[in-house]
Structure formats: C-alpha cells, structure tokens
Amino acid sequence: MSVDKALSGTGSWLDDRLGAAKGVRTLFRKIFPDHWTFLLGEIALYCFIILILSGTFLALFFKPSMTDVIYHGSYLKLDGVHMSEAYASTLNISFDVRGGLLMRQIHHWAADLFVAAILAHMLRIFFTGAYRKPRELNWLIGLVLFTLSLLEGLFGYSLPDDLLSGAGLRITQGVLQSIPIVGTYLSFFLFGGQYPGTDIIPRMYILHVLLIPGLFMALIGAHLFIMFHQKHTQMPGKGRTNDNVVGAPTYPFFMAKTGAFFFFTFAIVALAATFAQVNPIWLYGPYNPLAISAGSQPDFYMGFLEGSLRMMPAWQWVVFNHTFAFNVFIPALLPLGLVMTLLGVWPFLEQWITGDKREHHLNDRPRNAPTRTGLGIAGISFYGVLWLEGSNDVLADHFNVPLYTITEIARVAVFVVPVLAYIITKRICLGLQRMDLHLLEHGVETGIIRQLPSGGFVEETRPLDEEMRAKIARPEPLALPPGEIAVDADVPSPGMRGNLGRAKARMNKIVNESVPMNGHGANGHGPDGHGPNGHGASADEGHAIVAASSEESTEADDQS
Amino acid sequence: MSDSTAGHGPGDQEPEAGQILPTETGDELPARPHRVIGTPPPAESRMLLAETAPGSSAGLPVERPRELPADPEDLDDAKRAERIVATCFIIAMLAGFGFIASYFIFPVHSVVRVEHSNLALGATMGLTFLFLGVGATIWVRRLMPHVEMTEMRHPQRSEPEAREAFAETFKEGADASQFVKRPILRRTLIAATLPVAVAPIVLLRDLGPLPGTSLDHTVWRKGLRLLNYGANTPIRPGDFSSPGGMITVVPDGYQDDFNQLAKAACIIIKFAPDQVVYTDKPYPVSGYTVRNWTVDNIVCYSKICTHVGCPAALYEETTHHILCPCHQSTFDATEGAKVIFGPATRPLPQLPMTVDAEGYLVARSDFTEPVGPSFWERGNSI
Numbered sequence: 001m002s003v004d005k006a007l008s009g010t011g012s013w014l015d016d017r018l019g020a021a022k023g024v025r026t027l028f029r030k031i032f033p034d035h036w037t038f039l040l041g042e043i044a045l046y047c048f049i050i051l052i053l054s055g056t057f058l059a060l061f062f063k064p065s066m067t068d069v070i071y072h073g074s075y076l077k078l079d080g081v082h083m084s085e086a087y088a089s090t091l092n093i094s095f096d097v098r099g100g101l102l103m104r105q106i107h108h109w110a111a112d113l114f115v116a117a118i119l120a121h122m123l124r125i126f127f128t129g130a131y132r133k134p135r136e137l138n139w140l141i142g143l144v145l146f147t148l149s150l151l152e153g154l155f156g157y158s159l160p161d162d163l164l165s166g167a168g169l170r171i172t173q174g175v176l177q178s179i180p181i182v183g184t185y186l187s188f189f190l191f192g193g194q195y196p197g198t199d200i201i202p203r204m205y206i207l208h209v210l211l212i213p214g215l216f217m218a219l220i221g222a223h224l225f226i227m228f229h230q231k232h233t234q235m236p237g238k239g240r241t242n243d244n245v246v247g248a249p250t251y252p253f254f255m256a257k258t259g260a261f262f263f264f265t266f267a268i269v270a271l272a273a274t275f276a277q278v279n280p281i282w283l284y285g286p287y288n289p290l291a292i293s294a295g296s297q298p299d300f301y302m303g304f305l306e307g308s309l310r311m312m313p314a315w316q317w318v319v320f321n322h323t324f325a326f327n328v329f330i331p332a333l334l335p336l337g338l339v340m341t342l343l344g345v346w347p348f349l350e351q352w353i354t355g356d357k358r359e360h361h362l363n364d365r366p367r368n369a370p371t372r373t374g375l376g377i378a379g380i381s382f383y384g385v386l387w388l389e390g391s392n393d394v395l396a397d398h399f400n401v402p403l404y405t406i407t408e409i410a411r412v413a414v415f416v417v418p419v420l421a422y423i424i425t426k427r428i429c430l431g432l433q434r435m436d437l438h439l440l441e442h443g444v445e446t447g448i449i450r451q452l453p454s455g456g457f458v459e460e461t462r463p464l465d466e467e468m469r470a471k472i473a474r475p476e477p478l479a480l481p482p483g484e485i486a487v488d489a490d491v492p493s494p495g496m497r498g499n500l501g502r503a504k505a506r507m508n509k510i511v512n513e514s515v516p517m518n519g520h521g522a523n524g525h526g527p528d529g530h531g532p533n534g535h536g537a538s539a540d541e542g543h544a545i546v547a548a549s550s551e552e553s554t555e556a557d558d559q560s
Numbered sequence: 561m562s563d564s565t566a567g568h569g570p571g572d573q574e575p576e577a578g579q580i581l582p583t584e585t586g587d588e589l590p591a592r593p594h595r596v597i598g599t600p601p602p603a604e605s606r607m608l609l610a611e612t613a614p615g616s617s618a619g620l621p622v623e624r625p626r627e628l629p630a631d632p633e634d635l636d637d638a639k640r641a642e643r644i645v646a647t648c649f650i651i652a653m654l655a656g657f658g659f660i661a662s663y664f665i666f667p668v669h670s671v672v673r674v675e676h677s678n679l680a681l682g683a684t685m686g687l688t689f690l691f692l693g694v695g696a697t698i699w700v701r702r703l704m705p706h707v708e709m710t711e712m713r714h715p716q717r718s719e720p721e722a723r724e725a726f727a728e729t730f731k732e733g734a735d736a737s738q739f740v741k742r743p744i745l746r747r748t749l750i751a752a753t754l755p756v757a758v759a760p761i762v763l764l765r766d767l768g769p770l771p772g773t774s775l776d777h778t779v780w781r782k783g784l785r786l787l788n789y790g791a792n793t794p795i796r797p798g799d800f801s802s803p804g805g806m807i808t809v810v811p812d813g814y815q816d817d818f819n820q821l822a823k824a825a826c827i828i829i830k831f832a833p834d835q836v837v838y839t840d841k842p843y844p845v846s847g848y849t850v851r852n853w854t855v856d857n858i859v860c861y862s863k864i865c866t867h868v869g870c871p872a873a874l875y876e877e878t879t880h881h882i883l884c885p886c887h888q889s890t891f892d893a894t895e896g897a898k899v900i901f902g903p904a905t906r907p908l909p910q911l912p913m914t915v916d917a918e919g920y921l922v923a924r925s926d927f928t929e930p931v932g933p934s935f936w937e938r939g940n941s942i
Contacts, residue, residue: 003939019642023561029627029709029711030711031709031710031711046876074668074669074670074671075671075672080723082816095668095669095670095671095674096668096669097668098663098666098667098668098677099663099677099682100668101674101677101678102678102681102682102685105678105682112669127877134716140714156799167870168884170868170869170870171868171870171886173868173869174867174869174870174932174933175937177933177934178868178933178934178935179936180936181936182936183935184771184775184935184936184937185636185770185771187771187935188768188769188770189764189767189768190767190768191768192768193768193774194768194774194775194819194822194823195819195822195869196818196819196822197768197819198819199768204908230716231711231861232711239710242713243712243713244710244711244712244713245710245711246708246709246710247708247709248707248708248709249628249707249709253700253704253707256696256699256700256704257696257697259696260692260693260695260696260697260699261693263689263690263693263696264689264690264693264695264697265689266689267686267687267688267689267692267693270682270685270686270689271682271683271686271690273678273682274678274679274681274682274683274685274686275682288818289818289821289825289864290789290808290810290821290823290825290863290871290873291871291873292870292871292873292885292886293885294874295885296884296885296886298733306887309867309868309903310887310888310902312903313903314889314899314902314903314904314905315905316905316906316934317836318936318939320939321939321940322936322937322939323934323936323937323938323939325905325933325935327867327903327904327905327934328867328868328903328933328934331903359715359716359889365685389734392888393888403888404888404901405889407868407901407902408933414774451613452906460621
C-alpha cells in the first residue's frame with residue numbers, strides 16, 4: 001500500500017462505512033470501448049453540465065417578469081424605451097454584469113451544441129444499429145430527451161422577451177390555437193388569457209429552470225445507468241465479438257480521456273461565446289406585437305418546423321361551423337410526430353420483420369445494413385428539405401432565386417428527395433459492400449506490376465491484415481430461432497401465413513438485402529430480388545437471411 | 561501488435577461472465593481466452609521497475625499479479641511528453657489567473673467596454689480549458705501505457721432460477737399483502753386514487769380564463785380614431801399627398817396596450833383612384849366579399865396575419881403585395897387583401913372606415929370577423 005497514507009486512510013474510513021471497495025474496484029476496471037462516434041453523446045452530456053452551470057449564473061440576475069419598465073441602463077440606444085422587466089434584466093446581464101454577456105453567449109452556444117450533439121448521437125445510434133435489443137429502452141429515453149431538448153430550447157430563447165423570440169412565441173401561440181377542439185383552451189391556459197398577456201414569461205421560466213431540467217436529470221440518469229449496466233456497444237474489430245467488450249479500463253484511462261473531453265467541450269463553447277456573437281437581443285429590440293424584422297430565423301433546431309409551416313399550402317375546412325386549420329396544425333405537428341413515431345417504433349418493427357430477437361452488442365457498419373441506412377438518409381433528407389425551406393427567404397436573398405419558386409420546389413422535394421435518397425443510399429451501400437468483398441478476396445492493390453513469363457503484366461495484391469479483415473468482414477448471419485422465418489419455401493412458418501405474414505416476408509426480404517459475403521457472392525452480384533420482378537418478391541422469402549442460399553428456386557411458393 | 565505472445569497466467573480456467581481478461585488476439589476463437597494476465601510483454605527496464613515498485617498491488621494481497629503495466633512503452637517519449645503536458649498545464653494556470661485578473665481589469669457598462677471584457681474573459685477561459693484538455697489528452701496518449709482489456713458480457717436475461725425465485729417472491733408478497741385475495745380492498749383503493757389523479761388537472765383550471773367570444777372582437781368601435789403608430793397622431797385623408805406606402809395605425813387610447821394591439825393593429829394604404837377592386841357578391845370559392853369600406857381610396861386592413869398571427873409588415877408598392885415575413889403569406893392589397901401565395905387561408909380582415917366631424921379617419925365599427933389566426937370556434941364567421 002504505497003498509496004499516500006492520507007488517501008488510504010480516507011479509503012478505509014469510507015470502506016468501513018460504505019463497504020465500497022469491491023464495487024468500486026469493479027467500476028475502476030469497467031471497460032469502455034473506443035470509437036470517435038462514441039464521444040457524441042458525451043458532448044451532449046457535457047453541454048448539459050455547462051448549461052446547468054451557466055444557467056444558474058444567469059438565473060441569479062434574470063427577472064422573469066413582463067412588468068413594463070422604462071429602461072435607463074448602459075445600452076444608450078434603448079434609453080427611455082418601454083420594455084418588459086425580462087428584457088431589461090437581460091440587457092442588464094449583458095452590459096452591467098461582468099462576465100454576464102459571456103455567460104449568456106456560453107449558455108446559448110451550449111444549448112445549440114447540446115441539440116446538435118443529441119441529433120448526431122441519435123444518428124450514430126441509428127446507423128450502427130446500437131438501438132437493437134437489449135437497448136430499446138435507452139433508445140426510447142433518448143427520443144424523449146431529444147423532444148425535451150427542443151422544448152427547453154424554445155422556452156429558453158423566448159425568455160429575454162426580445163423582438164425575434166417574441167415572433168417565435170407568437171407563432172407558437174398561433175399553432176397552439178389552431179389545434180382542433182382544445183387549441184383555443186390550451187392557448188388561453190398557457191398564456192393566462194389572450195395573447196400575449198403577462199403570464200407567459202414567468203411560466204416558461206419555471207418550466208425552463210425547474211420542471212424540464214428535473215426531467216432531464218432523471219432521464220439522463222436512467223440513460224447513463226442503463227448504458228453502464230448493459231455495457232457499451234463496440235464497433236467490429238479484431239478480437240471483438242458479441243460476447244465481449246474490448247477497450248481500456250475506466251480508471252485511469254477512460255476517466256482521463258473523458259475529463260479531457262469535458263475540457264475540450266467547455267473550451268469550444270467558451271471560445272465560440274468569445275468570438276462568435278449569438279442572440280444579440282439588444283439589436284433586436286424589445287418585443288412589440290406590431291413589429292417584426294425581415295429574415296427572422298429561429299435557432300437551428302426549430303428551423304424544420306418553420307420550414308414546414310412555410311411550405312404548407314393554404315388548406316382549411318370549416319365543418320359544422322368549426323375550423324380545421326390544416327394549414328397550421330398539420331405542418332406544426334405532423335413532421336415531428338411522424339418522425340418521432342417512426343423512430344420509436346422502428347426497433348420493434350425491425351425485430352418483427354427480421355424475427356431477430358437476439359441481443360446485439362457488436363455494431364453494424366452502416367453499409368452493412370443498406371435498408372436501415374437508406375431509411376435513415378431518407379429521414380435526414382426529409383428533415384433537411386424542411387430545414388432549408390425554413391430559411392427560404394435567406395436563400396432567396398443570397399442566391400437571387402424567386403422566393404415562391406423555392407417554396408414550390410420544396411413542396412415537391414419534401415416527398416421526392418427522401419425517396420431518391422433512399423434508393424441512392426442503398427445502391428451506394430451495396431456498392432461499398434462489394435468493394436469490401438473485393439478487398440477480402442483479392443487484397444489491397446500494391447501498385448507493383450510484375451511481368452509474367454508469357455509477357456503479360458499483372459498487379460500484385462497483398463492480403464488484408466487481420467485487424468482490417470476483422471473490421472470489414474461482415475459476420476455470417478447467425479442462425480435464427482426456429483419458427484421465425486420460413487426456410488422451407490413450400491411450408492411457410494406460422495408467422496409467415498396470411499396477408500400480414502406475406503407482408504412481413506416481403507419486408508424481410510427488403511430489410512435483409514445485402515451482398516452475400518461468402519464465396520458464392522464472389523462475382524459481386526447482389527440479391528436478385530431487388531427490382532421490379534414482382535412475383536419473385538414473395539417467393540424466396542427468408543432466403544435473404546441465409547444469404548448463401550439465395551440462389552435457390554424462386555418459383556416454389558407462389559401458390560402458398 | 562505483439563501482445564499475443566504474453567505468458568500464461570496462473571488461472572487457465574474458462575472466463576466467467578463479467579470477468580476481466582486481457583484481449584485475446586491469437587487465432588483461436590476469441591470467446592475462449594486462456595490467459596488471465598497478459599498485455600504487452602514488459603521490456604527489461606520496465607520489468608525491473610514493475611517488480612521493484614513498492615506496493616504495486618494497491619491494497620490487495622502482494623502475490624496478486626499486476627494487470628496494468630505501470631509505465632508506457634516508450635519512456636524517452638514519455639519524458640518529452642511530460643514536459644509538454646506540464647507546459648500545457650502552466651499555460652492553463654496562467655490563463656486561469658488571467659481570467660480572474662480580467663474580471664477586475666476590464667469594466668463594463670458600455671458596449672465597447674463589454675466587448676473588451678467579453679474578449680478578455682472568454683479568451684482566458686477558453687484557453688484554460690483548451691490547454692487542460694490538450695494536456696490531459698497528451699498525458700493519456702503518451703504517458704499512460706497502452707492497455708487494451710477484454711471484459712466478458714453476460715446475457716441481460718437473468719438465469720431461469722433467478723427468474724423463478726423472483727416470480728415466487730413476487731407472488732408470495734402479493735399473497736401476503738392480501739391484495740389479490742380481497743377484491744373489495746383492491747377496488748376501493750383504486751377508486752380512492754382516481755380523484756387524486758384528476759385533482760392536479762382540475763387545479764390547473766385557473767391558469768387562464770375561458771376563451772368565450774373574446775377572440776371574435778377587438779377594441780375597435782364606431783367613431784374610434786385611427787392613430788398613426790409611433791407619432792400617435794390622428795390622420796386626415798388629405799394628409800396623403802399621393803398613393804404610396806403602408807402606415808401602421810392603432811386605435812386611439814390603446815397605443816401602449818400590447819394586449820389589445822396584438823389583435824387591433826391595422827395598416828392603411830392609399831391607392832390611386834380605380835386601383836382598388838370591390839365585389840358586391842361573394843367570390844365563388846372563398847365566399848369572401850371585398851367591401852367598399854374605404855375612404856378616399858384609403859383602405860384599412862388588420863395587420864395581424866391570418867396564418868399564425870405575425871405582423872404582416874412588408875409592403876411592396878409596385879405590386880401592392882402585403883407580405884408576412886414569418887411564413888411569406890402574401891396578400892393583394894388592391895383586392896380585399898386576398899391570399900395570393902403562402903400558407904394563410906383567409907384575407908386580412910378589412911376595417912370599415914369613415915371620417916368624423918373634424919375630418920379624421922375613424923372606424924365605422926369593429927371588424928366584422930375575428931382577426932388573426934384560425935381557431936376551432938371561429939367557424940364560418942367570415
């Protein structure tokens with residue numbers, strides 16, 4: 001026990017009372033696998049810590065009140081102007097509290113980075129299939145966290161009661177009011193009466209600083225505990241299997257690495273807050289329901305909702321003297337609702353389609369799950385079209401394109417681009433699979449040309465080393481539990497009968513489409529089922545799983 | 561990678577779930593590693609160090625073999641790295657002191673001074689964290705040994721015995737609680753919790769008044785003057801020398817009342833004779849009638865967009881288009897502000913106007929329809 005006497009003294013004192021030696025030793029030796037994409041969630045976590053710290057500082061000075069005051073502070077351009085106390089106290093934080101502006105900008109940049117990191121983290125989880133059993137619960141918690149982060153951001157940037165965020169709040173109110181049956185009541189209850197009222201800032205404040213952060217802490221705690229308990233997934237590589245975790249122990253390696261990463265995150269946010277101005281509310285002026293500035297843009301994570309509202313055609317029904325404002329509530333609720341529902345359902349749908357109820361701890365490379373990757377890129381492009389349309393006025397101004405043309409293109413693109421993105425992505429994935437297969441079978445081109453005795457020239461190739469081979473070789477699909485997928489084409493398994501069963505079989509074929517990895521697939525041809533040969537589609541159901549046997553008869557069970 | 565040559569450890573047994581093992585890098589199936597210790601074979605010098613280093617087993621029996629090497633592979637490189645890391649930490653420390661000094665050196669209370677203060681505080685804070693991060697990273701990468709270990713997973717699912725034991729315990733508890741046996745207790749308990757569950761929702765009732773018909777009206781009424789917003793002066797038709805831009809107007813007496821202005825704000829536009837189009841009959845599809853409520857070719861519309869309520873604040877004089885900058889709903893000012901593009905479904909409502917005895921523009925009545933965004937109870941009230 002060469003450790004410092006004081007340290008060991010403290011250790012025994014604690015262990016005498018907590019009996020923690022055994023448990024903490026296990027924690028110290030817990031293995032964390034390495035991959036740069038595993039840091040994305042950490043960025044979000046550290047942003048959350050930065051947000052709590054900087055937010056607490058801001059709350060010491062901010063006055064969440066809509067009481068009308070006349071400003072006489074340091075920002076002389078607004079001297080003598082009527083404004084809410086919330087706006088005045090934000091000016092005060094910016095100009096009269098030392099470090100106040102820095103903290104405001106840190107808080108705002110950290111919030112932007114927080115949402116961006118959550119988005120990137122979610123995409124990593126999706127594209128590598130890390131949401132699969134046993135991690136579905138954590139995936140769902142993550143979706144809730146993402147939704148909360150949007151709400152928390154919206155409330156947060158509305159608090160200063162400036163002209164820009166006020167426009168956002170007005171839009172929020174208009175959307176709320178448009179919801180059939182309950183909308184008017186929701187709006188009156190949230191705003192304490194008609195818009196704007198005098199209650200909304202204090203109400204958003206308490207939601208922003210207490211309720212939602214409380215939910216965040218509880219859910220982040222659960223998220224981390226489950227991740228810790230289930231152990232982290234790992235990318236394929238030498239010695240890495242579905243039954244182990246390969247990496248460095250927590251103490252001291254992971255602790256030091258993640259500590260360094262916290263410093264980096266804080267440094268990036270602090271430097272952004274120093275050199276990149278964000279949300280200069282003194283330039284926007286106090287909120288006034290009669291005024292607005294052209295080119296108003298929300299924070300980036302709200303852009304897709306803005307675009308969705310801009311894109312929607314003017315549809316409205318009046319039925320039995322009641323208004324269905326489709327032009328407002330559909331674009332406001334449908335895209336987010338649709339995307340979140342699909343994301344929430346997908347892990348279970350995928351399990352149902354593939355019949356794969358096993359645990360997965362080894363991540364997929366995105367190319368090795370072409371359908372999933374295609375769907376993911378389709379989702380991103382859907383979001384991207386909405387997001388771009390959200391700044392159509394800025395695009396029109398910068399690129400000198402007529403404003404309405406952009407909207408009309410977006411109305412078509414929002415349906416067409418995701419489909420194209422799906423098809424193209426899937427093709428690219430299959431192409432990359434063929435490239436991997438080529439590398440596995442023929443090795444790396446060395447650039448060394450050798451002359452054959454016959455006079456011909458050949459290029460020498462070098463076989464892949466073991467590490468590389470382990471990384472790119474797609475593991476042979478494991479045998480599925482019996483009864484899930486019909487292997488015998490004549491007698492479909494119970495799960496494959498009926499219309500639902502046939503639909504499942506068809507989706508199974510699509511979801512499992514991949515280039516066969518073994519010698520059979522050496523000539524690089526993909527699964528034949530892809531493409532318009534309609535009646536073949538239901539025929540070789542199940543064979544895509546056992547990729548090697550995809551050459552079997554495809555006509556057999558048309559009558560089944 | 562040479563770590564597959566490490567010697568065999570004392571326990572050649574099968575790995576247990578959760579047990580930590582050095583990475584298996586041989587050709588055998590990785591699921592069956594044989595060695596319990598391993599990791600790269602220590603170089604001679606480190607061998608000596610590792611064996612003579614006192615107390616290396618940190619509170620465990622002395623004979624316990626070391627799992628982590630104590631030193632990095634390249635000690636010369638580590639020496640260089642040590643100096644770099646220490647330099648980083650010194651820079652971080654200086655920047656940290658710089659932050660504290662900046663707090664006192666740079667005053668605030670004006671835009672320029674705040675700019676300097678922000679620059680000084682932010683740069684020193686950023687540098688502090690940046691160099692702490694850089695230092696820590698170099699420390700991990702070059703001063704700590706490169707270690708790769710393998711930990712076995714176990715299925716999440718509990719062993720069948722454990723599940724059975726749990727089920728039994730659960731059932732025993734349920735039996736002992738009498739919850740299952742005595743339905744009258746169960747049902748009355750559930751019944752008792754129902755009001756408790758509803759009460760919080762009831763408690764929220766006083767968050768706001770009921771809408772009633774409040775959205776149908778504004779403060780405009782017969783004879784109320786239109787004030788030029790900002791200057792807050794009444795307007796005579798003769799004040800317009802020629803057709804032109806858009807002016808924001810507000811009801812007299814409410815110019816500072818945002819809660820009323822959020823509905824009552826209007827715009828007036830002066831046109832040349834015959835520019836404004838009227839219809840006496842409703843349009844076939846929209847059912848909308850363009851009324852002649854103008855005075856001397858001046859027309860007054862609600863400024864609140866019928867889409868989601870932003871101020872429709874942009875006016876293009878040459879095309880007579882009113883554009884809402886939020887979602888680009890575009891209205892034709894010459895034809896009853898009908899929608900010509902964008903997501904809004906209804907024209908901006910027109911305020912009936914006339915002039916009073918002194919010749920000032922006044923409202924003839926309130927709007928004849930609700931202004932602003934659609935809502936469920938709005939219905940047919942066009």
